[in-house]
Amino acid sequence: MAASISASQLHKPLPSSFHGGWGSSICGETTGMLAKSVPEVVRVGKPVRFRPMMKNVNEGKGVFAPAVVLARNIIGKKRFNQLRGKAIALHSQIITEFCKSIGADAKQRQGLIRLAKKNGERLGFLA
Template sequence: MFAPIVILLRDRLGKVKFNKLRGEAIKLHSQVITNFCENLGIDRTARQNMIRTARDNGKKLGLLA
């Protein structure tokens, strides 16, 4: 779904800059999930499962192309 946009962006930015930007986005997203879980008292295992689910959904949507 998003793979063509991701590939175009990667080609425009270059792989090094793109990977740095993608790493920062993943880091921020993981922090949001962590804060959400801490606020609701969700344990570490459930939080890790949410992060894995986010990663897997990103792959299916083509965000990790």
């Protein structure tokens, strides 16, 4: 059986729980009330940015940490960091020369340097 719909039936409103037109719900009094409840100018201050701290997780730990901290306090932080940088560079050169002598590739050399850094942290050299 085919159902037929007449033109007069198309213009009848469908039953629904929505009471009101699209104009009043989107552009009507609801929008006006919403616009009044929000301030016109919202000032946002400059966001607070925290600088990342490059700290040793094992600071103060390790056998050599007290000696390293004492040396840093006696020599001064700037001079101490210069000496430590030179010592780390020299140690990396020694590791590089060792890798050349045994025929290790760059990846193995980098692994040894990382291992030396990790051991230095554990022993307290980087406190």
